[in-house]
Amino acid sequence: MNREDFLRASGFVGALDLLPPILRNELIADRQLNRRYGTVTEAVLMMGNGLAEFKRSALIRAIREATRSIGAACELADASDGKWTVTASLDPQNSGIVLKSDRGVFQIDDFSMVGESTDLRLSVFDSEARRYNLPEDITTHWRTLITSRPLEPDELVELTDEFRNTPVSVSRLISDRYRAGGLSLNEIVPASLPYFERLVGKYEGSADIQEYASESLAPFVKKLFETQGLEGVKFALLLGIHARVVAEIGKLPLTGQDLTSLLDWAIKSGDVVARTGLVEIAFMRPDLAEEIRASLGDLLAIFSGAVTEKNDQCVLFSAAFNMIYGEISVRRILDRKPVFWRRLSAAAQASMIIRRLPQEKIDLRNLVDWMKTVRAQPYLLQCLFDMRTDPRWAPEFSTSDQFGNEFRGRIISAATAKPETAEMLGVSEIILGDECSLKSRAGGLLAWLAGPLEGNIQTGRELGDAEIEQLRAELVAAAPVASSFSSLVNLVFFVKAPEELGRVAAEAIQRAQYKLDSAGDPDVLGACLIGLAGLAAIMKCTDLTDALVILIRNYRRNFADELPIPTALRIGFVASASHAEFKEWSKAVGFFVNDFAFGKLTKEETLSLHYTMKIACQLVPELWASCGQGIAALEAGLS
DSSP, X not given: OOHXXXXXXXXXXXXXXXXXXXXXXXXXXXXXXXXXXXXXXXOEEEETTTTEEEEHHHHHHHHHHHHHSTTOXXXXXXXXXXXXXXXXXXXXXXXXXXXXXXXXXXXXXXXXXXXXXXXXXHHHHHHHHHHTTOOHHHHHHHHHHHHHSOOOHHHHHHHHXXXXXXXXXXXXXXXXXXXXXXXOHHHHSOSOHHXXXXXXXXXXXXSSHHHHIIIIIHHHHHHHXXXXXXXXXXXXXXXXXXXXXXXXXXXXXXXXXXXXXXXXXXXXXXXXXXXXXXXXXHHHOGGGHHHHHHHHHHHHHHHHTSSOOSSOHHHHHHHHHHHHHHHHHXXXXXXXXXXXXXXXXXXXXXXXXXXXXXXXXXXXXXXXXXXHHHTHHHHHHHHHHHTTTOTTOOGGGGSHHHHHHHHHHHHHHHHHHOHHHHHHHTOHHHHHOSSSSTGGGSOGGGGGSOOTTOTTXXXXXXXXHHHHHHHHHHHOOSSXXXXXXXXXXXXXXXXXXXXXXXXXXXXXHHHTTTOOOOTTOHHHHHHHHHHHHHHHHHHTOHHHHHHHHHHHHHHHHHOGGGSOHHHHHHHHHHHHTTOOSHHHHXXXXXXXXXXXXXXXXXXXXXXXXXXXHHHHHHHOTTHHHHHHHHHHHHHHHHO
């Protein structure tokens, strides 16, 4: 090191001493920063829960010596001068590095990458790459490097991170952490875009889930099957939250034995998403009816309620999905991706977590309660903000009951579309019968609401001329009341209504002088206005949004008891989604939030609004620009 490099490194180390410990440790761990300033960190590696500690540099020297002569033992001292031997093995069944002493034995195969033996490096790397299903481009990059030379310590850390940042690794971690006594959100929801790309495939510009399934997931699913067989199919079923994805899985050349094995696995260990997907796949393969009908019938008995389980799968999935989507939103891991891709990622991670839990042995209600509450508010707000681009899916659609309706609805659709196949499979009665069937438990129209990945897909069901005229007649009353909007509000998420009805609704609110009689029931008023806000978001009807904002302001100024702040805030968030452009949406949110903040509020309302907006700005930092004045006013009111 020359004088200039020495002074540079010394200045960097001196500056680190002036920083708080947390920040200093973060910078010390930054490998690129260390390379830039020519500094090296001396790591101490702990093994066996503190059984032994080794200086990394000493361990690497011993490994390089051992790998120059495969099979020969080299001595190594730990931090307390305990004696260990280091041995390298090229045994095809057990290649790698072994540390041994009278205190224990450790297999540290990853450290083979810093050794001198090219054959050992490649043997261990190829095995680990297959084990963790490392993507092809990542595998090629590291294999080329490992072939040319031993890895440097920092490179080994990077490679180890690649292995850890895979669904296989995280899946095992979930099991280990649960057995150890608890789950940490930081560990079960990795803060990594590459991780989620390995889980659900890379997003490359698809407009919606249908396009993404055909363009991106089709080759992704095919590769999983080719490289991992039935384990790859199980992995692909993590993505089965949408029928279009399952259609791609159904194209795989599964045999009757394969599908029977998968159905039996789903009954014993599968999650509700995988179970639903496998039933749909069964309807795609009438040629296998005789082989799979018994296992299929057993699986459908769970859906029909004839067989009960210790833990309700829909309850588990709902709680896990809400928690993960809230966590992804708070940490802004996938904030630049479209809503459908983020929700696909959350659903796949939820299914993975559920598969790793000991469902048959333990009542998981305490875990479910934790998952329901830990990220409830961020989940709710993010879903409301998502309505700007995906207005046809509301936060309440992720309840366990609604997910149950959706999954049963998908199976009913498959049976209804192929009645002959249902007969061949022997499942017509259990799916479409009048009693004790999926149809009898499907929740009527609720089964046909949009799913979490369909918020930006317009429904194909349109209102007829007679229905439109009836709705218009209800809205043109001289003195409209809350019930005048009931029919329109009840249809908003099920059918495509003409845009003129949004304008007619806005005019009706104006004629009512921005106050709707709800017979003194605030819940009726709130439901009506939230429904109208949803209509404005779906239709992108800013006239209706403007009318609702004036109505909210009127209530908050003159009838505050009839419209609490949480309800008013929700109406404003949803109605603002009528502005498709982000800048206009942000301005609209800022307008009504600031109006509330500078209005008359109780102490409890001030606390509630302040808490909500701090989370909102964490999810969407750009809201600080439009809502900052209002938040400052709230903080002044709390001081």
